[in-house]
Amino acid sequence: MSIEIHNLEHTYNAGTTFSHAAIKGINLQIPDGKVTAIIGQTGSGKSTLVQHFNGLLLPTAGSLEVCGFHIQPLLKIKDVKKLRKEVGLVFQFPEYQLFEETIEKDIAFGPKNFGASEQEAQDLVKKILPVVGLDESYLERSPFELSGGQKRRIAIAGILVLNPKVLVLDEPTAGLDPQGAKEMMTLFMNLNKKENKTVILVTHDMEHVMKYCDHVIVMDHGKVLHEADVKEFFQKPEWLLSIGINPPSIVRLKCMLIEKGFEIPDSILDEESLLECIKGQVIQHV
Amino acid sequence: MIERKGSDKYMNAIEVSHLTFSYDGQKDVIKDVSFKIPEGSYTTIVGQNGSGKSTIAKLIIGLLGAKSGNIFVMGKELNEKSVYDVRSHIGIVFQNPDNQFIGSTVADDIAFGLENHCVAQEKMQPIIEDVAKRVGMQDFLNSEPTKLSGGQKQRVAIAGILAMEPDIIIFDESTSMLDPQGKSSINKQIKMLHEQKKITILSITHDMEEVAQSEHVIVLNDGKIKLEGTPMEVFGHENELKDMKLDIPFALQFSKKLKKEHIVDECVCTLEEVVNQLCPLKSTI
Amino acid sequence: MSNFALGSYMPMDSVVHKMDPRSKIIIMLLLMISIFIPSGITGYICIGIFICFVLFLSKLSIKYAFRSMKPMLFMMIFLLVINVLVIKTGIPWIQWGWFSIYSDAIYQTLYIVVRLLYMIIITTILTATTKPLDLTLGIEKLLKPLEKIKFPAHIIAMMISIALRFIPTLIEETQRIMNAQASRGVDLDNGSLKEKLMAILSLIVPLFISAFDRADQLANAMEARGYNPNAQRTRYKVLKMSSLDYIGLISSSFLLILNIAICFVL
Numbered sequence: 001m002s003i004e005i006h007n008l009e010h011t012y013n014a015g016t017t018f019s020h021a022a023i024k025g026i027n028l029q030i031p032d033g034k035v036t037a038i039i040g041q042t043g044s045g046k047s048t049l050v051q052h053f054n055g056l057l058l059p060t061a062g063s064l065e066v067c068g069f070h071i072q073p074l075l076k077i078k079d080v081k082k083l084r085k086e087v088g089l090v091f092q093f094p095e096y097q098l099f100e101e102t103i104e105k106d107i108a109f110g111p112k113n114f115g116a117s118e119q120e121a122q123d124l125v126k127k128i129l130p131v132v133g134l135d136e137s138y139l140e141r142s143p144f145e146l147s148g149g150q151k152r153r154i155a156i157a158g159i160l161v162l163n164p165k166v167l168v169l170d171e172p173t174a175g176l177d178p179q180g181a182k183e184m185m186t187l188f189m190n191l192n193k194k195e196n197k198t199v200i201l202v203t204h205d206m207e208h209v210m211k212y213c214d215h216v217i218v219m220d221h222g223k224v225l226h227e228a229d230v231k232e233f234f235q236k237p238e239w240l241l242s243i244g245i246n247p248p249s250i251v252r253l254k255c256m257l258i259e260k261g262f263e264i265p266d267s268i269l270d271e272e273s274l275l276e277c278i279k280g281q282v283i284q285h286v
Numbered sequence: 287m288i289e290r291k292g293s294d295k296y297m298n299a300i301e302v303s304h305l306t307f308s309y310d311g312q313k314d315v316i317k318d319v320s321f322k323i324p325e326g327s328y329t330t331i332v333g334q335n336g337s338g339k340s341t342i343a344k345l346i347i348g349l350l351g352a353k354s355g356n357i358f359v360m361g362k363e364l365n366e367k368s369v370y371d372v373r374s375h376i377g378i379v380f381q382n383p384d385n386q387f388i389g390s391t392v393a394d395d396i397a398f399g400l401e402n403h404c405v406a407q408e409k410m411q412p413i414i415e416d417v418a419k420r421v422g423m424q425d426f427l428n429s430e431p432t433k434l435s436g437g438q439k440q441r442v443a444i445a446g447i448l449a450m451e452p453d454i455i456i457f458d459e460s461t462s463m464l465d466p467q468g469k470s471s472i473n474k475q476i477k478m479l480h481e482q483k484k485i486t487i488l489s490i491t492h493d494m495e496e497v498a499q500s501e502h503v504i505v506l507n508d509g510k511i512k513l514e515g516t517p518m519e520v521f522g523h524e525n526e527l528k529d530m531k532l533d534i535p536f537a538l539q540f541s542k543k544l545k546k547e548h549i550v551d552e553c554v555c556t557l558e559e560v561v562n563q564l565c566p567l568k569s570t571i
Numbered sequence: 572m573s574n575f576a577l578g579s580y581m582p583m584d585s586v587v588h589k590m591d592p593r594s595k596i597i598i599m600l601l602l603m604i605s606i607f608i609p610s611g612i613t614g615y616i617c618i619g620i621f622i623c624f625v626l627f628l629s630k631l632s633i634k635y636a637f638r639s640m641k642p643m644l645f646m647m648i649f650l651l652v653i654n655v656l657v658i659k660t661g662i663p664w665i666q667w668g669w670f671s672i673y674s675d676a677i678y679q680t681l682y683i684v685v686r687l688l689y690m691i692i693i694t695t696i697l698t699a700t701t702k703p704l705d706l707t708l709g710i711e712k713l714l715k716p717l718e719k720i721k722f723p724a725h726i727i728a729m730m731i732s733i734a735l736r737f738i739p740t741l742i743e744e745t746q747r748i749m750n751a752q753a754s755r756g757v758d759l760d761n762g763s764l765k766e767k768l769m770a771i772l773s774l775i776v777p778l779f780i781s782a783f784d785r786a787d788q789l790a791n792a793m794e795a796r797g798y799n800p801n802a803q804r805t806r807y808k809v810l811k812m813s814s815l816d817y818i819g820l821i822s823s824s825f826l827l828i829l830n831i832a833i834c835f836v837l
Contacts, residue, residue, distance in 0.1 A: 035349055038485060042435055056750050073415050077758055089754040096744075097751040099776035108775065113756030113766075144780070147336055158755060173382075176464055177335045179531035204465045240342050246466045249495075249536035249557065256561045275543055282567040345793050370797060378795045385785045386792035390704045390736050397807030402797035404805050414807075432739045446796065 002166055002198050003030040003053060007062035010048055022048040024222040027063070030131050030215075035192050037209045037230070041244055046202045049219065050168045053200070055080030064118045067165055082249055088164030094155035095148065104139040114162065128161040130186060149180040155189075158169035160191070166198040167191060173205065177254040185212055206248045210234055210269070218243065219268050235266040250274065254272045297361060299325045299454050299486035300346060305355035307338075307345055314353070314508040315341055317509040323502070325453070328480045330488040330497045333506035334531055340381075342506070343458045346473055346488075347376050374403060376445025383439035384431070392418065392429040392434075396446045403450065417445040421475060437468020444475055455479060457489040461496075469493075496537040498555040505530065517555050555559045572614040573660035581699045586815055587629035592709030599697050601823040606689050615685055617833075622692055629700050640691050645685050654680045654795045703735045708808055726800055733789070741782065748777045773835050 011024040022045045030036050038046050051057040052064055055071055058080075064071040067086040079177070100106035104199045107128060108121035116124065129136060133155040143154050156172070169188065173181035189212055191197045201213060209216060209230065218226040225243065228232075234240070237255045240247045247255070250271060254264050262281055268274050299402040300323040309548040315338045322330050334341050344350045346357055348369040357364040359372045368457045377399075380386045389395030396414045404415070418424045431439060440460055447455055457476060461469040473496055479485045489496065498502055501518040505513035507530045521527070521534045538555040541563075545553055551562050587595075605618055626633070654676045692805070703741030711728030718724050749759075757770045 051750065054754055056753055066415065077760055081373065081756065083757060084756055089750075091747060091751045091754070094751065096777050096781050097748060097755070097773075099773050109769075110755040113758070130369065149335060160754070177492075177531075178533050179334060206466075212652055225355045244467065246470070250540075252571065253537070253540065253557050253560065256557060260561060260565050262564075270779075271540060271543065275540075278544070278564065279547060281563060281569060349791050349794060370799065373795060373797050376795075380788060380792055382785075382788055384740055385788035388733070388736070388789070388793060388796075390732060392701075394704070394807065398793075398798070399796040401804045401807055402799065402802075404803055407805055407807065407809055410805075410807050429650070430739075431736070432743075450797075477637075 002032045002067055003028075003051075003200075004065040006030070006064070008049075008052065008059050008064060009061040010045075010052070010057060011060045012048075019238055024061075024123050024224055025124045026222075026224055027160075028120070028217065028224060028227070029219075030198070030200060032198055033192070033196050034214040035189070035201060035212055036215040036217060037205075037213040038200060038217045039204070039209060039221060039245065044219040045222040046219050047170060048222075050089065050170060050202055053086045053166065053168050054089045056089065069138075082114075085162050086164055087166045087168060088159040088162055090156055090159050090170065090172055092174055093152075094159075094172075095151035097155055097158070098143040098151060100153070102140050103140060103143050105156055106154060107161050110158055110162050124161050125157075128157045128197045131160060131191075132157045133134065133183070149183075151182070152176070156187075164197070166200065168200045168202070168204045171204070172201070173208070181208075187213075189223075206234075206246060206251075210248045210251075218245075231269070234269055291560070297325050298358070299327070299360060300359040300488065301356075302342075302346070303358075305342075305345065305357065306353045307341060308353050309348065310525045314510050316345070316352075319506075319509070319511055320355075321504055321514065323454075323486060323488060325486055326480075326484045327376060327502055328476075329489070329502040330500040330502045331488065331490045331495055331506055332492065332494075334530060337506045337555060338509040339506055340458050343378060343488070343490055346456065347373055351565045368549055375452055376450040377444075377450060378452045378458060379440060379443045379447065379458040383436040383443070386443055387431045387439050391428050391430055392423055392442050392445075395431075395442055396449055399446050399450045399474050404410050412485065412486055413449050414445075415449040418442075420448060421445045422471075425531060435468060436464045437471050440464065440468065440472050441475065442471075443481075448479075452485065453477040454486040454488065457487070457491070459490055459492070462492060473499075494533055495537075495556075498535045498537065505532070518553070521555055523557065580702055581631060581635070583630050583700075585628060585630040585700065586626060587696065588701075589813075589815065590819060591810050591812050591816045592701050592705045593712055593810055594812060594820050595697055595701055596706075596709050596713060598819050598823045599693050601820075602693050603690065605823075605827045605830045606686050608827075608830045608834050610830040614830045614833045615682075615689075617686075617826065618689060619828060621823070622696075625696060627697055628693065631643070631696065631699055635695075635699070640688065643687060643691060647680075647687070650679045650683055685712050703829060704732055705808075705810075707731045707735070708806075708810065712810060723800075725804070729800075737785070740785075741778070745778055746782055748774055788793075 003027055005028040005204065007019070008023055008026040011021045013019050013020055018129065026049065036051065040046050048057065052059060052071065054065055055069070055075070058071065058075055060074050066083060069080065069083045069086070071080065098106055100109060104122065104125050107125045111121040111124050125139070126136060129138065134150070136155060143151060167188065172188070173184050176184060185208060188199055191198045201208070203209060213230050215226060216228050216230050220243065234247060234251050237247050237251045249268065254268065254274065257278070258264055262278065264274065264277050268277055303320045304320045305316055306314055308314045310443060319342065331339050331342065341350065345352055346359065348364055361376045362368050362372060364372050387395055388398050393414050396417060397410055398409050400413065414427070415424065418427055421444050423438065423441050423445060426434065426438065434442070461472045464472065476487055479497065480487045487502065491497065498517050499518060503513070503515060503517050504511055505520060505527070512530060513523055513526065521538050524534055527534060535555055536555060537557045537560050541550065541553045541555065541560055544550045544560070549567065554560055555565060574739065587667040602618065602622070655672055658676040658679055659673055661673045661678070663671045663673050664677070701709070707728045708733070711724050714722065714724035714727070752770070752773045757773055759767070759770050762770070
């Protein structure tokens, strides 16, 4: 297990009138080498939770074990800085973290912060560019003259260049067009399959959860509401709707057909088997 | 100049003819685009990021000036003199909910447009309450923007526009930064405005499910119109759409498979229609 | 998530909260002038009673008013030390060899401290009982006559209210960029000067870019909604003076006259 969470609590501005409990006692284990989705409505505590994974936030009570680091309340930045190299955290709209005059310098910023020499950093940058689908011709260009999708690739390269074992992605496809989103997800899946990185995906997009993830964690009001294997997760669509999750199109279609009297087993979640199932229940005109 | 008949029975809410635009004076991002949007219709514009979709919206409300070509809004030609008049006919909801919230509270923000159009102070309160109710924000009139979700802020933006009683509303990727709840609440609003208020809707979107519910689709690629027609007509060109890296909605994909299996005769593009087609065919055994 | 109380406005229900921002601004100015009239101890006691009464009416806690003075404490001590060392007039109260404290030094310091104290309490009452937006509206209305001489009162008020509106948004943004850079190993607390400089740069550049981006989009949104800085506009919020405001204005004018009288008569 790369991440184990024990009785985690986090309260913002504890002890003041602005005090707000965002995480209220969570126990979780996030499997190694898998793609885990963390879902839940806005304000359910997803973003607060993942910021504990690389020590940006420290628990106000409870603890975490992440990649051999023990995270507990009242640690110093020095104690967790090395963890930030092990767990790469990509925030929403990461293109807003770009600041250097060239792409090479911007990507090299992270490694240098963790003590890499100029030469080492440059070598790492050259290695990481093809991973995000860009070539060396980009090195000397300014990150600000690129398109939105390309900027995001550069920003993500700035995290990947640290070679983290765990990759945490907060809504990585927000604002991209469908093609851009698909390419972005393919990139992360390759990192998971080829380099065996643990991927944690915070998302609202159930199509992505169904298509790309292995495991699902549902958060609600600072607690874990449900945890399941992705195959089981979408088998109870009524329950999903009841907790405010809009299931993927195919699940919705299934639901609507069941309502009209079709008999479709829970386990059917792909187009081909749904088609076969329908075929058996309609009068076909030949 | 194109010829326009003054007594056209079917007035076009928006008419764009041979529109060309360039940001830097060299590379054109809109290349000789012409289209007409009939009054009361619901049109979507789709295309990849960078295809020029949002630029067209900014040209129509006169935030950018065309290099050549003409734009007519409600029969009036858009130019430097008519721009304020034209804007009183059109409202636009932009992508980022935060960056279009001008007032310090919901009521102040809705009032912003009224203030600009010199609506008398004593007439404002009833208008504000009415439009806030229409978008379901009547209980938040004194709320500050930081206390609202993205979807709520976009609803306030719609209310601010409704207060001006526009003929046309442009949605410029208004749902792309929202969570699913926000998205569906805005899509419901759009549908309601079109069906009940008969407002002309022009929606720029990536959401193929929304495209399927519109009446007319314009597909933009590299600053040019590539396809135009009803959703079914446009989605019929699957290969061309694929070349432009655009998808077809799931319902249509599935419908095509049903047709291939000879279960249905005709393809449809929404889930409701698929279910409606299948129901009568259900064997009672 | 920020505990930054903007303009430290305290939402409460009091007569001072209900007053027109314009009259509150004028009363504040009248009090400020009174404070600077050298009317001696009698005058200061009169002003003190008046301020205490307003503080009581505003229902703000004394603790809150004094908390806003904390940052000034250092300055007051510094003043005292300077005055004691420099002022050598009046009656020598304490004498240890070469070191002596004269009465005037203490009096001078007390005068300055009391003036500062009064000013801080007055401004605190103003900002704590008036919403920032109402305050800008009040300033705009008071500056309105100056529009005749081409002073852009309404544009300035619009700028202030937009700035106030975006402060929380930009604070949130700063936090997000800080988190993003911290995830790339930025450590603002430790490291060499050069590293710290880079760290600050990595924060400021994205913040500026995003602020300009927002400004651009905001300008578009305002224009699209028919905003024209040179045209006439009506206003949704109107300010109304009540008898309360007149009482406040008259009594503070009276206080000013009283102080002038004390200054000349005594």
